[in-house]
Amino acid sequence: AQSVTQLGSHVSVSEGALVLLRCNYSSSVPPYLFWYVQYPNQGLQLLLKYTTGATLVKGINGFEAEFKKSETSFHLTKPSAHMSDAAEYFCAVTSNRDDKIIFGKGTRLHILP
Amino acid sequence: DAMVIQNPRYQVTQFGKPVTLSCSQTLNHNVMYWYQQKSSQAPKLLFHYYDKDFNNEADTPDNFQSRRPNTSFCFLDIRSPGLGDAAMYLCATSRQLDVWAEQYFGPGTRLTVT
Numbered sequence: 001a002q003s004v005t006q007l008g009s010h011v012s013v014s015e016g017a018l019v020l021l022r023c024n025y026s027s028s029v030p031p032y033l034f035w036y037v038q039y040p041n042q043g044l045q046l047l048l049k050y051t052t053g054a055t056l057v058k059g060i061n062g063f064e065a066e067f068k069k070s071e072t073s074f075h076l077t078k079p080s081a082h083m084s085d086a087a088e089y090f091c092a093v094t095s096n097r098d099d100k101i102i103f104g105k106g107t108r109l110h111i112l113p
Numbered sequence: 114d115a116m117v118i119q120n121p122r123y124q125v126t127q128f129g130k131p132v133t134l135s136c137s138q139t140l141n142h143n144v145m146y147w148y149q150q151k152s153s154q155a156p157k158l159l160f161h162y163y164d165k166d167f168n169n170e171a172d173t174p175d176n177f178q179s180r181r182p183n184t185s186f187c188f189l190d191i192r193s194p195g196l197g198d199a200a201m202y203l204c205a206t207s208r209q210l211d212v213w214a215e216q217y218f219g220p221g222t223r224l225t226v227t
Binding site for chain 2: 009
């Protein structure tokens with residue numbers, strides 16, 4: 001069965017600092033991986049996804065993530081945090097053998113002034 | 114330019130009193146999903162519609178039902194809400210059923226059961 005683990009339910013970074021949100025997955029077949037963001041009082045929005053091809057994936061709002069098969073990871077990064085990045089971030093996994101995506105529990109990102 | 118709309122945003126119901134949550138979309142997407150998200154937990158898929166075809170997840174309780182009268186609307190009915198059903202309910206849509214397709218989420222309805 002597929003699963004995804006997000007390390008850290010809360011992460012705080014200073015404005016302008018590097019953002020790193022960690023995600024590890026478990027899958028017996030090649031995975032499809034996603035990062036979704038949920039701003040306060042809004043629905044989830046796709047940030048980026050990896051299906052096949054280039055392992056470094058660029059998304060919206062300056063975020064990117066790198067698929068590392070050897071580490072079963074898909075960590076989300078942004079070089080310089082902005083106050084508007086404060087939100088909850090969900091990593092998710094699926095595959096072409098599945099009919100749904102499995103979400104992680106989420107990481108709430110706090111930006112310190 | 115709202116794309117996936119959920120009403121109401123907050124719903125309070127009494128233990129055992131049927132409640133209906135509403136979702137509508139302006140995207141004309143074929144697929145509509147309902148997720149349950151409890152505090153500090155991952156969203157959990159309850160069921161989805163591909164057009165008029167209904168697909169229930171194996172572990173979704175019978176207490177949860179859904180209706181999709183047309184492409185734009187989908188309803189979640191909870192026949193006899195229990196205290197354990199208090200959660201955020203998220204509606205999502207996608208253009209196609211492929212698992213890699215982007216899902217578009219509504220803002221959610223937070224259900225309180227008293």
